[in-house]
Amino acid sequence: MKNMIKIIMLSISSMVIITNVAGADEPTVVACQFEKMPLMILTFRGGMGADNNTLQVGQTKPVELSVGSSLMAAQYGAQNMTFSLRLPANVSVSAPGQDTKTFSGECVSTLPQ
DSSP states (O other): OHHHHHHHHHHHHHHHHHHHHHHOSSOEEEEEEETTSOOEEEEESSOTTOSOOEEEETTSOOEEEEEOSSEEEEEETTEEEEEESSSSEEEEEEOTTSOOEEEEEEEEEOOOO
């Protein structure tokens, strides 16, 4: 039951973030820390389907982040990163000729007022 409540709350939070972003003047910034990975900054400017959302890995230049209803995806160099909007937060990283690896972590954000 406790996990079900967490899943419901994450789903609601995800929808609030995506909905707020769609009409927000200011971008929504989400910081994610996944095991064995540098800090990732996801910046939502236009919400779902927009082409101005970005992912920044560590101190590198941001890349385009595609936002869907349950997944987000970005190409970072030769690596494809797929983020799930379910608990626990996770990112799957794949590259040509290598097995896909999934890393769990946590994400935090301050929603715009």
